[in-house]
Amino acid sequence: MTSAAYMLSDNHPPVAHGKVGVLLVNLGTPDGTDKVSMRRYLKEFLSDRRVIEWSRLFWYPILYGIVLNTRPAKVGKAYETIWNKDLNESYLRTYTRNQAELMAKSLSGFSNVVVDWGMRYGQPSIASRIEALQKQGCERILVFPLYPQYAAATTATVNDEAFKALLKMRWQPALRTVPPYHDDPVYIEALVNSIRQHLSTLDWEPEVVLTSFHGIPKSYFEKGDPYYCQCQKTARLLREKLGWSEKKLQVTFQSRFGPEEWLQPYTDKTVEKLGHDGVKRIAVINPGFVSDCLETLEEIAEQAAESFHHAGGEKFTHIPCLNDSVDGMAVLEHVVRRELQGWI
Numbered sequence: 001m002t003s004a005a006y007m008l009s010d011n012h013p014p015v016a017h018g019k020v021g022v023l024l025v026n027l028g029t030p031d032g033t034d035k036v037s038m039r040r041y042l043k044e045f046l047s048d049r050r051v052i053e054w055s056r057l058f059w060y061p062i063l064y065g066i067v068l069n070t071r072p073a074k075v076g077k078a079y080e081t082i083w084n085k086d087l088n089e090s091y092l093r094t095y096t097r098n099q100a101e102l103m104a105k106s107l108s109g110f111s112n113v114v115v116d117w118g119m120r121y122g123q124p125s126i127a128s129r130i131e132a133l134q135k136q137g138c139e140r141i142l143v144f145p146l147y148p149q150y151a152a153a154t155t156a157t158v159n160d161e162a163f164k165a166l167l168k169m170r171w172q173p174a175l176r177t178v179p180p181y182h183d184d185p186v187y188i189e190a191l192v193n194s195i196r197q198h199l200s201t202l203d204w205e206p207e208v209v210l211t212s213f214h215g216i217p218k219s220y221f222e223k224g225d226p227y228y229c230q231c232q233k234t235a236r237l238l239r240e241k242l243g244w245s246e247k248k249l250q251v252t253f254q255s256r257f258g259p260e261e262w263l264q265p266y267t268d269k270t271v272e273k274l275g276h277d278g279v280k281r282i283a284v285i286n287p288g289f290v291s292d293c294l295e296t297l298e299e300i301a302e303q304a305a306e307s308f309h310h311a312g313g314e315k316f317t318h319i320p321c322l323n324d325s326v327d328g329m330a331v332l333e334h335v336v337r338r339e340l341q342g343w344i
């Protein structure tokens with residue numbers, strides 16, 4: 001057979017082509033609040049070397065001997081208090097799906113763009129969504145880790161997983177990843193609007209507003225993670241826009257895990273101290289979380305509120321994440337349209 005005849009043969013499987021995929025990826029979520037689902041989720045999460053950097057020789061005996069025997073029940077109970085009972089799923093899942101659907105609507109003018117969503121841990125997995133996008137003809141895929149501030153434990157592990165999904169493909173799609181947007185004016189403006197709008201619904205004024213970011217171990221920062229500096233920059237830009245002092249808008253870090261020192265000041269300790277120091281009215285916002293989840297709805301809106309009241313505080317309010325609000329979508333759409341330049 002001549003090479004031309006070979007080329008013209010119909011041996012080659014048919015391929016869809018010509019599309020551009022946008023894949024929104026958030027952290028993850030258990031399938032249910034029961035112990036089995038929680039264990040499966042935490043096992044995948046806490047086996048990630050980007051999340052727990054300790055040697056496996058040291059970590060696995062602790063993970064399998066203690067953490068996976070005790071934490072699933074405890075965390076499952078916390079999830080129960082914030083579970084989206086209408087849809088029988090976590091809010092992180094609900095909001096992420098809504099964001100993808102709204103993004104698809106906003107990009108519907110581009111007939112070749114397909115929007116999808118996935119989770120780094122649990123379902124739908126990044127690999128399954130990349131495969132689905134490719135089957136629909138996406139030769140280019142924009143992966144959007146839904147974290148305004150970059151951390152190796154969040155952004156990098158999403159990107160790792162996306163590139164890992166390409167490892168065994170003969171015909172890989174081109175992949176782009178979205179950079180952090182911690183200082184993007186559209187993001188800062190959306191946060192300022194949500195603070196102003198939320199505070200306008202109250203009949204009281206907070207003395208202090210905490211911007212509470214998820215923490216990371218201090219050692220990760222010392223190894224060069226830019227996360228801490230990006231959180232500080234977000235807070236500085238918010239202060240400048242709001243015209244507030246460092247005393248009025250303070251930065252804290254929440255969700256410590258394990259015995260190591262994490263980024264300070266800690267949210268829980270700060271909330272207690274404010275109460276003990278005689279501060280009566282505070283608000284907390286979580287600018288690092290694109291969607292409300294366990295860490296915002298349970299740890300802050302429930303736990304931190306309770307400990308503030310125990311410490312003598314009187315008024316506490318949690319400012320919701322941007323979620324699938326008009327302002328929140330404006331941020332995500334702005335970032336996606338910018339990062340798709342040259343592709344659409």
Ligand SMILES: C=CC1=C(C)c2cc3[nH]c(cc4nc(cc5[nH]c(cc1n2)c(C)c5CCC(=O)O)C(CCC(=O)O)=C4C)c(C)c3C=C
Binds near residue numbers: 030051052288289
């Ligand atoms: C060493 C452990 C962890 C690091 C480092 C870490 C960084 C990190 N996490 C988020 C965002 C989220 N984390 C969430 C839950 C969560 N985080 C950890 C541990 C670390 N996170 C655990 C063990 C859990 C599960 C709950 C628990 O056992 O306490 C969530 C919520 C997920 C949900 O379904 O609601 C988010 C979101 C960021 C942004 C970050 C570093 C910057």
Ligand SMILES: [Fe+2]
Binds near residue numbers: 214255
């Ligand atoms: Fe976390």
Ligand SMILES: [Fe+2]
Binds near residue numbers: 255
């Ligand atoms: Fe937590």
